[in-house]
Amino acid sequence: MTEPELIKGILQRDHRAFECLVNRYQKQVIKTASYFLGNMEDAEDLSQEIFIDIIYSINSFKQNSSLSTWIYRITVNKSLNMVKKQQRRGIMVRLESLFSHSAEHHTRHDPEPSISPDGVAEQEKRQLLHAAINRLPENQRIAFVLHKFDDQSYKQIAEIMKTGLPAVESLIHRAKLNLQQKLMYQFSEYKKT
Amino acid sequence: MECSQFKANLIDFRQGTLEEELHRSANLHLSSCPSCSRLMKGLDEVDELIEREKALDPGPFVATRILQRIDREFETPVAIKTPGWIRVLQPVAVALALICGILIGSNASKSDGVPADNLAKTTDNIEFLRSNLYISDFMDEDKVLDLNK
Numbered sequence: 001m002t003e004p005e006l007i008k009g010i011l012q013r014d015h016r017a018f019e020c021l022v023n024r025y026q027k028q029v030i031k032t033a034s035y036f037l038g039n040m041e042d043a044e045d046l047s048q049e050i051f052i053d054i055i056y057s058i059n060s061f062k063q064n065s066s067l068s069t070w071i072y073r074i075t076v077n078k079s080l081n082m083v084k085k086q087q088r089r090g091i092m093v094r095l096e097s098l099f100s101h102s103a104e105h106h107t108r109h110d111p112e113p114s115i116s117p118d119g120v121a122e123q124e125k126r127q128l129l130h131a132a133i134n135r136l137p138e139n140q141r142i143a144f145v146l147h148k149f150d151d152q153s154y155k156q157i158a159e160i161m162k163t164g165l166p167a168v169e170s171l172i173h174r175a176k177l178n179l180q181q182k183l184m185y186q187f188s189e190y191k192k193t
Numbered sequence: 194m195e196c197s198q199f200k201a202n203l204i205d206f207r208q209g210t211l212e213e214e215l216h217r218s219a220n221l222h223l224s225s226c227p228s229c230s231r232l233m234k235g236l237d238e239v240d241e242l243i244e245r246e247k248a249l250d251p252g253p254f255v256a257t258r259i260l261q262r263i264d265r266e267f268e269t270p271v272a273i274k275t276p277g278w279i280r281v282l283q284p285v286a287v288a289l290a291l292i293c294g295i296l297i298g299s300n301a302s303k304s305d306g307v308p309a310d311n312l313a314k315t316t317d318n319i320e321f322l323r324s325n326l327y328i329s330d331f332m333d334e335d336k337v338l339d340l341n342k
């Protein structure tokens with residue numbers, strides 16, 4: 001199915017077009033979402049809503065860019081919104097635990113860490129990394145994640161973010177500097193303990 | 194090279210985009226400074242972590258789950274399959290309903306000063322039809338009869 005055929009099929013709510021859309025873009029959508037959310041399970045759940053959004057808003061796709069670029073934009077937006085929701089929920093959980101002094105409460109909410117061969121919990125490190133990424137300004141975060149995790153070229157990122165190449169270069173450089181500040185001590189300290 | 198200068202050039206050093214001479218002196222500093230070399234290891238570890246995360250793939254049944262969700266969202270109402278005998282009886286029932294309507298109409302028009310005997314007979318007929326044909330769609334006709342009583 002060519003891209004115009006696919007778009008036409010989605011507009012006509014054709015089940016075969018839905019199948020083609022999901023098969024063609026599921027990996028892109030889920031992996032990108034997981035890089036923003038920091039875990040695959042949440043990304044898989046969110047991908048359902050992303051595809052529903054794609055289908056509903058396909059008539060607003062102007063075909064100035066490729067379908068893939070447009071899908072990237074929807075994925076990034078939905079993922080960032082989900083991160084915001086999770087952060088709000090996280091604040092609520094922290095507030096709850098502030099008011100609850102039960103030690104049992106804490107042990108129940110801490111996930112069992114998986115220990116990697118070097119003795120440090122991989123999951124914990126990943127959480128540390130994504131917490132740092134999520135503290136970056138939004139534009140820096142988008143550019144950094146698409147570049148570093150998603151292997152997108154500066155040109156592709158510029159298209160997805162609807163901006164110029166120099167802006168993308170600058171965003172990525174600033175993101176790296178910020179992350180370096182946030183992470184290098186955490187990770188090197190982490191290693192010592 | 195001082196630690197501060199090394200840190201300031203760290204991104205370019207790691208990307209390999211530092212000028213040759215600067216790169217050499219950064220390397221020299223790295224080999225003699227435990228603090229900066231710990232820092233490098235920390236950032237190497239971040240890169241390795243990202244590479245491991247990039248290698249993760251979605252579960253095998255995720256496409257099926259997405260499609261099920263899409264189907265639920267955009268499902269078109271499936272035509273209700275009616276048994277064959279009902280399909281045969283439907284036109285008959287419609288015809289009977291029409292005949293009853295005509296009968297009731299003509300009875301109603303003649304009903305001024307006429308005893309309700311004929312009307313009762315019609316009700317009996319309908320009951321007979323209903324019990325013999327198992328048709329439960331005569332409710333509206335019953336209502337018409339009630340109104341006429």
Ligand SMILES: [Zn+2]
Pocket residue numbers: 195196197199222226228229230
């Ligand atoms: Zn140093």
